[in-house]
Amino acid sequence: MSVDVSARAGIVVTGTEVLTGQISDRNGPWVSTQLLDLGVDVAHITVCGDRPDDLRAALRFLADEHVDLIVTSGGLGPTADDLTVATVAEFCGRELTLDTAVEAQIADIVRSWSLKRGADPDLESVRAATRKQAMVPTGATVIAPAGTAPGVVVPAGDRTPVVMVLPGPPRELQQMWPASIVADNVVAAIAGRTESTTETILMFGTAESELAETLRDAEAEVDGFDTLEITTCLRRGELEMVTRFAPHAADAYRAVADLVVHRHGATVFSTDGSTVDDQVAELLSGHRVATAESCTGGMIAARLTDRAGSSAYVMGGVVSYDNSAKTDVLDVPAAMIAEHGAVSEEVAAAMAAGALSRLGADIAVSTTGIAGPGGGSDEKPVGTVCFGIARAGGEVVTRRLVLPGDRADVRERSVTVAMHLLRRALSG
Template identity: 65%
Template sequence: MSVRAGIVVTGTEVLTGRVADRNGPWVADRLLELGVELAHITICGDRPADIEAQLRFLAAEGVDLIVTSGGLGPTADDMTVEMVARFCGRELTLDTELEAKIAAILKHLMARFTGVDFDAVLAANRKQAMVPVGAHVLDPVGTAPGVVVPGSPTVLVLPGPPRELQAMWPAAVADDAFQQAIAGRTVYRQDTVRMFGLAESGLAETLRDAESLPGFGDLEITTCLRRGEVEMVTRYEPQSEPAYARLMELVRSRHGDTLFSEDGSLVDDQVARILAGRRIATAESCTGGLLAARLTERAGSSAYVAGAVVAYANEAKADVLGVAPGLIEQCGAVSQEVAEAMAAGAVRRFGADTAVAITGIAGPDGGTEDKPVGTVWFCVMLGDGTTVSRSVRLPGERADIRERSTTVAMHMLRRALLGLS
């Protein structure tokens, strides 16, 4: 078994949901990169008994390393170092060299303020220079230092602000006590594949059948449905690579037409690469410009997004995109004909060679028996005359329909550009 670790995220503001935890997932990813098996992530408030209880729980689980985040400030509710010292059976002592470093940082920070009693500020921050006897100090990024307390388990104490924690991480990993704690780690491989147009239950059936493959039991597989795509993440030790290869042969044979990413890349990134050298325009009704936002986010310096129109009202479709009012009246705003006219209008208006149009009913009202809420029409139009139109019925609330509509549009665009439609 590889080295195992646990993470303790402290902070009443995190426990109560006022602040989202960004540190736990980030540290979890870094531990995975190091080949360390993550056993638990726990969150507790700024209460001494609760912090100590989390530390004792993880120690009882047999972890080799505990990483804490938060509770290193100068105020009374910042007590993580004190609780770690108690847990490790070590006294706290004033590190005068560290105190001087904190003082220099504070003097620089206070220089732009007037009327501040620097001695009072320094006195309040002196507790940040109290460290467990024998601990290794990690220099502050803000004003809070980190510490590594050697032992069984070794405890790494990091600050709560993500910017400070992430900047301190390289020094923590380089620490001798940290390296000793993870010395027995196993280097894992992790591969991510993504499929679109496949129900999660369909992949589940394939995985059940895959249980008979040699070595399948050595693969750690997780699946989830994300933005209408099925994602499969497989983690395994290097010697199990043949087992993963056999699994992927089965997946390709059954779901090859839906498998669009074997290297973990997102459809957004794939579309961005394919669009290089093109000019694309979007015309959206019901998605509020979300597709244009996704395209723009990946555009970077290539600047392939020529323009975007969000046209909810029929008058806007007519005035801005040149959709004939009679066409809307005859076919309805949510129709193949109007989606194609919107795409053509976007091409004309922005001088683009590629366009995507979306028109639909995201709800909660406005649906009919023929076109219920969730009905969406798409059109992808390319400069060579290729036009691909499609209608889908999407489940969920307004936000779900809007988000899934943009995913459908991205996949239609990808397939059209690759000549797969």
């Protein structure tokens, strides 16, 4: 399954804190997605620490793999162990020279920051740091900084591809990306890129093995199946099928997508790239939603309020972790808890109804379950979660499931289920 792509790139993420797992890399996947969207194939992402030898080795590896473009992130700071520009310059056989215009620009930024903090912007140590960040490989294009560190694009050499050097902080890198990608050298490097389309189908309730079976059938039935690059993955309880293909393969994709929808239509909830969060947000327009959470402990409310503008429809919620919170704040009868247990469809229904009423909402969702590791029984094993959806003037709908995985998995999966219950209730 490969697409004819004729521009290839490699990504080098630097930073000992990334290599050692202290922080997780956000730049590699982000840059990869951007390049793919441009029709540039990404061959490798490599991560190395702040050691020039290892960085040099990673650059050599990618150059030897004949990529057309290398994108690096990190190592552009003012301190001595930030060595990416110097190492890339040496790798590309170019001198470093002071770019006085860039120096002045950084000095301005540092000065305004220093004054805000009440610090002295004219210290020699500050000047030295500014000067270091203004050293540019000869012939390179400078990308204006989003923080204090400018990026550079170094032209291709005899044995080296174009190298785009960007800073490590994801926000700075992302802000500088649009200017970087239109630099003449970069445009030339990725000239061979293939226009391609990426389509995503999202399912909730189909197993990965069932989809695999459908795709095996598609492989046998659909002409041009092998020109599609299909990846499937299970993410937060949803099954995602992403397909990348060249324009000439559009019919093949259509045939495969039709087969998937035909077989698994009841579980397919998105074919246009929208997420369940997007759909729920849209469906909630004009509504007032409330949450009543036990095992998810606030995660549903946190997810709903993650979006800018959610204050238009989120009234709020109650995290009724202790049983007294269920009775006192959500009006769940203590006798009901005593009879059915806190993890029961009855209590889930009462929690949702309580949230609806207490928070003046017209739709409310509830969870009560055993996230583990303790607290399970034969009748209610770890992973047992009950859900409720209450509507103003309507009945309360409940659901009881046993979700797989550890405590974090059960909680996260419960949030996904709750989002889909909201989606189904709201879409009628």
